[in-house]
Amino acid sequence: MSLISDVAKYPRLAWDLRGFLRNTITLEQSKQVLSARLQNREKNFLSLVRKGIYGNPGSPYLKLLKMACCEFEDIENMVNRDGIEAALHKLVAAGVYLSWEEFKGKKDVIRGGNHFSFKEQDFDNPFLSSYYYVQSSGTRSAGTRTQFDLRHRSDISYYYLLALAVGNALDVPMGIWMPILPSLTGISGLLHYWNIGKPVAKWFTPVYENQVQASLRDRLALRYIIYAGRLWGAKLAKPDYVSVVEAIKVAHWVADTKKQFGGCSLTCFPSLMVKVCHAAVGNGLDISGTHFFGGGEPFTEAKCREIEAAGATANPRYWITEIGFIGCSCRGLSDVDDVHLFSDSVATIQRQRKVEHTDISVNAFLFTSLMTSSPKVMLNVESDDYGVMETRSCGCLFEELGFKEHLYNIRSFAKLTGSGMTIIGSDFVRILEEVLPHEYGGAATDYQLLEEEDSQGQTHLCLIISPDVGAVDENEVKDIVLEELRRNTYGGKLAAGFWSQVNTLCVKRMHPKSSSGKIATLHLTKR
Numbered sequence: 001m002s003l004i005s006d007v008a009k010y011p012r013l014a015w016d017l018r019g020f021l022r023n024t025i026t027l028e029q030s031k032q033v034l035s036a037r038l039q040n041r042e043k044n045f046l047s048l049v050r051k052g053i054y055g056n057p058g059s060p061y062l063k064l065l066k067m068a069c070c071e072f073e074d075i076e077n078m079v080n081r082d083g084i085e086a087a088l089h090k091l092v093a094a095g096v097y098l099s100w101e102e103f104k105g106k107k108d109v110i111r112g113g114n115h116f117s118f119k120e121q122d123f124d125n126p127f128l129s130s131y132y133y134v135q136s137s138g139t140r141s142a143g144t145r146t147q148f149d150l151r152h153r154s155d156i157s158y159y160y161l162l163a164l165a166v167g168n169a170l171d172v173p174m175g176i177w178m179p180i181l182p183s184l185t186g187i188s189g190l191l192h193y194w195n196i197g198k199p200v201a202k203w204f205t206p207v208y209e210n211q212v213q214a215s216l217r218d219r220l221a222l223r224y225i226i227y228a229g230r231l232w233g234a235k236l237a238k239p240d241y242v243s244v245v246e247a248i249k250v251a252h253w254v255a256d257t258k259k260q261f262g263g264c265s266l267t268c269f270p271s272l273m274v275k276v277c278h279a280a281v282g283n284g285l286d287i288s289g290t291h292f293f294g295g296g297e298p299f300t301e302a303k304c305r306e307i308e309a310a311g312a313t314a315n316p317r318y319w320i321t322e323i324g325f326i327g328c329s330c331r332g333l334s335d336v337d338d339v340h341l342f343s344d345s346v347a348t349i350q351r352q353r354k355v356e357h358t359d360i361s362v363n364a365f366l367f368t369s370l371m372t373s374s375p376k377v378m379l380n381v382e383s384d385d386y387g388v389m390e391t392r393s394c395g396c397l398f399e400e401l402g403f404k405e406h407l408y409n410i411r412s413f414a415k416l417t418g419s420g421m422t423i424i425g426s427d428f429v430r431i432l433e434e435v436l437p438h439e440y441g442g443a444a445t446d447y448q449l450l451e452e453e454d455s456q457g458q459t460h461l462c463l464i465i466s467p468d469v470g471a472v473d474e475n476e477v478k479d480i481v482l483e484e485l486r487r488n489t490y491g492g493k494l495a496a497g498f499w500s501q502v503n504t505l506c507v508k509r510m511h512p513k514s515s516s517g518k519i520a521t522l523h524l525t526k527r
């Protein structure tokens with residue numbers, strides 16, 4: 001989409017933005033809306049399937065469903081008889097599902113003797129009048145073009161208010177340390193918190209525009225939203241650049257805010273939470289009682305230990321740009337990354353599958369959108385994440401509203417996540433199997449990428465180079481990898497801009513690891 005056609009949509013954006021910013025959601029409304037959505041989930045699902053799939057001749061799902069000889073009435077009957085999830089399992093068995101790469105149009109879909117070729121935009125929700133396309137790197141989902149729509153933002157805001165209520169963080173100022181556009185995370189945080197009457201008091205961005213090579217469109221959109229908002233009385237915070245190695249500046253803001261207002265909240269990626277806590281403890285700053293909210297990379301025990309060492313609490317969120325807010329934690333966690341599944345807007349099932357380029361089998365999540373404002377139509381789409389799903393009682397407000405399913409031990413199986421930035425595994429495979437052997441010699445099997453976490457809870461991507469490959473300048477090899485990501489990977493500019501600041505990418509000279517005699521290019525550490 002060109003800049004011109006974007007600008008043509010700005011008057012509509014202006015009108016809707018004004019309505020969005022003038023409306024403040026209350027806690028009572030949030031409870032009512034979410035309860036109603038839970039009650040109507042089957043109706044909403046069937047309506048999306050009828051209009052978004054069967055009523056949309058270009059829908060890729062229509063082709064898969066025809067292959068499975070499945071008409072709308074069949075799905076309706078299955079849902080009415082056995083419920084959404086049982087119907088989804090039957091569809092998976094009939095071949096109606098997509099891997100993340102298939103959903104992103106990176107790989108053809110082969111089911112039985114049928115061969116389909118889909119493009120990423122084929123999955124756009126046809127009922128959405130989007131103003132703007134954003135890139136989703138910076139969340140768990142790597143590099144997908146996603147529509148930005150204020151109706152969807154509104155639908156998601158209800159979760160934000162409940163998340164603060166459940167986390168006992170309604171009465172303290174909120175700061176965010178999230179990237180600017182092209183990542184959606186910062187700007188959407190700014191809008192959601194305004195929408196629930198809890199405006200962001202301070203916005204730190206860990207990257208600046210040149211660093212992520214932000215397009216003119218992104219630069220204009222950011223200023224447009226902030227200054228147009230101010231014109232209508234919404235005092236939206238401007239982003240202040242604080243690099244990821246300057247966590248002490250954020251820690252000072254948190255400590256000062258706590259001193260002044262009796263408490264503070266901060267929304268950021270888990271790696272950054274750890275950096276803030278570390279900086280606070282190391283410099284004798286009191287940030288105890290601070291509520292950290294965020295997701296975008298695995299929430300591990302090591303990270304939680306670091307956060308607790310500063311006397312702060314972590315409130316994990318599970319988020320995928322294409323779907324929205326999938327889940328949020330409460331105080332009754334059974335595991336460090338335990339979240340309540342927001343089953344009003346997303347139906348989730350699991351299937352056992354082997355991970356490509358590795359010898360590991362995982363219980364992958366498959367997501368189906370139930371919200372008509374969802375940016376993408378998703379029917380049994382994997383997100384490259386796996387984990388545990390169970391129904392459990394914890395006694396919190398989420399449960400009271402009917403959110404009884406929990407997800408935890410959530411990890412990615414083909415995406416690589418470092419400091420909240422995500423790259424799809426297959427993009428890295430090309431670098432490991434072609435670019436590096438071409439540059440330094442050796443075989444494709446002499447290179448491997450390992451995702452690991454250090455004792456301080458920071459996620460690192462370790463580039464393993466076999467000693468069989470001759471002398472290698474480690475800084476040069478890092479530069480080559482980052483440059484390749486920047487040039488040839490969608491979403492890579494943001495990740496490279498981010499990773500180049502910290503030691504996210506490190507090099508180790510050792511023989512590639514193998515878990516069953518077979519060398520995998522991407523090696524997943526079993527945690």
Ligand SMILES: [Zn+2]
Pocket residue numbers: 329330331332340394395396397398399
């Ligand atoms: Zn709970």
